[in-house]
Amino acid sequence: MKPLVMVGAGQAALPRIIAEAAAAGGAPLAGYLDVGPQPPAPATPLTRLGDEERLQDPAFLAAFDLAVAVQGPARRMLCERLLGIGAGLPVVRHPSAVVSATAVIGAGTVLSAGAIVQSDARVGRFCVLNTACSVDHDNVVGDYVSFGPGSHTAGRVTVLEGSFIGLGALIINGVTVGPRATVGAGAVVVRDVAEGTTVVGNPARVLARG
Template sequence: MKPLVMIGAGPGSLPRIVAEIAAARDAPLAGYLDAGTDPRPPTTPLVRLGDESRLDDPAFLAAHDLVVAVQGPTRRALLEAVLARGGSLPVVVHPGATLSTTATLGAGTIVSAGVIVQSDARIGRFCVLNTACTIDHDNVLGEGVSISPGVHTAGHVTIGDGAFIGLGAVIIGGVTVGARATVGAGAVVVRDVPEGATVVGNPARPLPPKPR
């Protein structure tokens, strides 16, 4: 296993989660790279190894595994840039997570403490599975899906690319959540959610359009 370097730092939650996962695996981060137009140092003490320009160095890429801890719309672009340059994006899993031996997880996915991924679940690239969420059997998650803490999905759920599932939401079996949809915190999703929609409540319903 190569030394792991984090891209992005700052005071947000994801850099701290990544640093703690690495430490819990007894393989602390080797350092970090600045990213974005307003880079900030991490709250966890780490060695600064440079900025995004290091991704143009084949020797650096060959010597390290990379984890992208940038949050927001620029995260996917950075992930794609790493892969396009031949870099390695391992799945970063907290040792306190439980993954079925028949589950699959795509490159660049981050799995926090207490997560459970059940049999034959397929998790796409670039996903973030936050604390103590459960992904049940035969789920299919697209790329860049963000699952908040305490989310629970039943079996045969499909979640499209770039969807966001809020804190403590529940999704019943067989439901499809469309690409780039948002499920609000605490929502109970009992029917399919259209692409790009935002749903809230129990049972989850689309938010009414904003008044002009």
């Protein structure tokens, strides 16, 4: 595996999760690239290797793998751009995360400390699995899905592209969460969630529709 460079920095959680996972795995980040016109400084002391212009340098792309730490709407655009230019986008996995030998994790996904992915689960590209969450057996998780700390799915759950599963949420067996849906913190989801819908409570009920 090549040395890892973080694309984007700042004080938010994701850059710190990536930096800590890399360091805990014995291969600290080689540095970071600034992104955007007024890039924030990283919370973790790191070497600045330049800005987005380095992504146009074939020698740089050949020398380093990349981990995208940009959050919000710009994340997808940047990730797709990097895929298009053939950048190396490995899974970033804290050593305390547990992944079944039969699970599949997509490019650029980040697994924080204590995350668990069980047998025959399929997790898409550029997902974020936060602290001590679990994705159980035979789940199908689309691209750009985020799981909050301590959230859990039961078996055969489907979570489609761009959805957000909040802190401590629970999703029972066989449920489908539609694209770009939001499951609120602590919600208990016992039936399917429609595309773009926000659900909260126990049992989860619709709060808003996209």
